[in-house]
């Protein structure tokens with residue numbers, strides 16, 4: 001479990017993380033999303049003791065990272081730019097790390113197998129591709145068989161097979177009851193992997209929400225085609241209803257169900273040729289969410305809005 005309370009990080013005048021409070025529960029993959037510079041990496045660095053909070057606390061499995069006596073067994077971490085001696089083999093790198101925690105060759109070979117690096121385990125890390133380096137980073141994170149796993153952009157550098165592999169790995173780790181906290185820019189990937197999302201913007205919490213609820217909360221329009229859109233707009237207009245003209249006798253209606261629109265059109269004697277509810281993707285739901293919640297947003301009135 002990860003518990004972050006009022007976590008704040010200032011670099012001089014810059015507030016990178018601004019009073020964040022959230023909890024990441026075990027047994028599910030939780031995605032950590034936010035635009036560039038939102039404070040994700042800084043938050044993760046504070047979680048694992050690489051940065052000191054200006055205020056607030058970040059606890060992993062009940063206590064701050066630095067207070068754990070065997071941190072590798074508590075929290076597995078993949079952060080960007082992990083330093084590995086290029087002349088060392090992957091196996092030697094893991095053996096050296098394991099030695100500081102009483103972890104032996106058997107576990108090292110096990111994690112090399114888990115991440116698919118057994119065949120190149122004795123090759124120099126300096127010759128590894130980006131994807132192989134990423135797999136080695138994940139092997140390091142899993143070495144101590146930790147209760148909690150924190151991965152910053154783990155699909156970076158992985159090919160489609162690698163991405164699929166990471167997706168299954170994260171779900172398996174969560175199904176084993178671990179806490180899995182993973183940052184990503186890829187909404188589509190999170191839709192397939194995460195059950196829960198923590199969304200940040202400008203260092204602040206925007207949402208702490210199940211993926212399914214985020215999709216459901218996005219305003220979905222209904223695509224309506226009619227030869228008499230002007231009369232239709234007049235019949236549908238009302239509080240909380242937003243109607244946008246798409247052109248070609250088509251309007252998008254937000255705030256009314258297909259059933260409501262069909263009934264009102266019938267009552268007004270207006271023929272409808274098409275009535276199609278639009279499904280919001282996670283990407284759209286995320287855009288909608290951040291548009292409402294991000295500060296200092298310029299207003300962009302949508303073109304063609306008619307009611």
Ligand SMILES: Nc1ncnc2c1ncn2[C@@H]1O[C@H](COP(=O)(O)OP(=O)(O)OP(=O)(O)O)[C@@H](O)[C@H]1O
Pocket residue numbers: 011014015016017034035036037038039040041042043
């Ligand atoms: N050591 C530092 N000194 C000064 N400013 C920093 C430092 N580290 C991060 N920042 C600033 O803090 C803000 C948050 O950065 P951070 O890297 O945590 O965001 P992020 O969400 O991980 O972004 P990205 O998705 O681009 O990696 C940014 O504006 C960044 O420039």
